[in-house]
Amino acid sequence: MQYLFYLFAAISVLSALLVVGARNPVNSVISLIVCFLSIAGHYILLNAQFLAMVHIIVYTGAIMVLFLFVIMLLNLNKSTEPSKTLLTRIAAVTAGALFLFTLLGALRQGVHIAAAKEFDGNTGLVKSVGQSLFSDFLLPFEVSSVLFLSAMIGAVMLGRKDRSPREDAPARPEPSERRTKKIPA
Amino acid sequence: MEGMMTAIRVIPLEHYIVLSFILFSIGMAGALFRRNTIIILMCLELMFNSVNLLLAAFSAHHSDPGGQVFVFFIMLVAAAEVTVGLAILVMMKRNVDSVDINQLNRLKW
Numbered sequence: 393m394q395y396l397f398y399l400f401a402a403i404s405v406l407s408a409l410l411v412v413g414a415r416n417p418v419n420s421v422i423s424l425i426v427c428f429l430s431i432a433g434h435y436i437l438l439n440a441q442f443l444a445m446v447h448i449i450v451y452t453g454a455i456m457v458l459f460l461f462v463i464m465l466l467n468l469n470k471s472t473e474p475s476k477t478l479l480t481r482i483a484a485v486t487a488g489a490l491f492l493f494t495l496l497g498a499l500r501q502g503v504h505i506a507a508a509k510e511f512d513g514n515t516g517l518v519k520s521v522g523q524s525l526f527s528d529f530l531l532p533f534e535v536s537s538v539l540f541l542s543a544m545i546g547a548v549m550l551g552r553k554d555r556s557p558r559e560d561a562p563a564r565p566e567p568s569e570r571r572t573k574k575i576p577a
Numbered sequence: 578m579e580g581m582m583t584a585i586r587v588i589p590l591e592h593y594i595v596l597s598f599i600l601f602s603i604g605m606a607g608a609l610f611r612r613n614t615i616i617i618l619m620c621l622e623l624m625f626n627s628v629n630l631l632l633a634a635f636s637a638h639h640s641d642p643g644g645q646v647f648v649f650f651i652m653l654v655a656a657a658e659v660t661v662g663l664a665i666l667v668m669m670k671r672n673v674d675s676v677d678i679n680q681l682n683r684l685k686w
Binding site for chain 1: 588591592593594595598599601603604605609610613618619620622623626629634636640641642643646648655656657659664665666667668
């Protein structure tokens with residue numbers, strides 16, 4: 393059983409590295425989907441069945457499809473990205489490695505992890521998570537719907553094409569002026 | 578079912594912590610490393626997921642469903658964030674005709 397954990401861990405780390413390293417954005421999205429599926433496997437190993445299902449539905453079903461859709465819509469599926477300079481790359485990798493070593497050092501120094509008082513096998517099932525969600529966390533659950541509504545309105549407002557102003561609208565600058573010019577690099 | 582319950586007990590919590598640290602560091606290095614905005618957004622998702630995995634591991638080890646409810650809320654926030662972020666990306670592509678993050682340097686000074 394613990395070999396499954398190490399298998400999923402290796403898959404998730406390798407595919408995460410592929411996300412960062414792939415030249416083509418579509419390859420990055422595919423690797424990220426593999427990474428998310430392996431994380432869903434971790435959730436199943438942790439007996440968090442509700443989370444595993446929600447993770448697969450929300451992340452690999454909705455969010456990654458949205459990413460792929462935007463990539464196809466904007467015609468980004470070719471590696472036209474100008475690469476950063478070598479110095480910046482070395483600095484980025486060094487920063488990530490130093491951050492990792494800092495976290496590992498903090499873990500070695502003084503994290504005291506107490507075990508559970510009594511083990512409950514029903515923790516991650518839909519019943520217990522739902523009871524906790526609708527009793528202790530009812531207000532945040534309702535407030536999150538307002539968050540979703542505002543995110544939806546914000547996305548619609550941002551994605552709207554603001555060309556062709558209406559006749560009766562107050563005077564607005566010409567669309568050609570309002571559209572931002574190319575910024576010199 | 579029984580096998581899954583033993584898996585929680587067999588694998589020590591430190592292994593989950595180290596795995597989450599590695600995933601978070603990869604995501605952070607990627608956000609610094611790449612210039613494509615959509616890949617930076619994907620690295621943000623990777624960091625969200627490492628934190629989610631850590632919360633779920635602590636929740637399972639402590640037999641407390643509150644942590645998994647937190648993971649649920651983080652997923653909600655991540656979905657909203659991706660919606661707005663991709664809308665900003667589409668607007669950026671339409672206005673600047675590029676998804677290079679270095680084009681968005683007007684707020685820097």
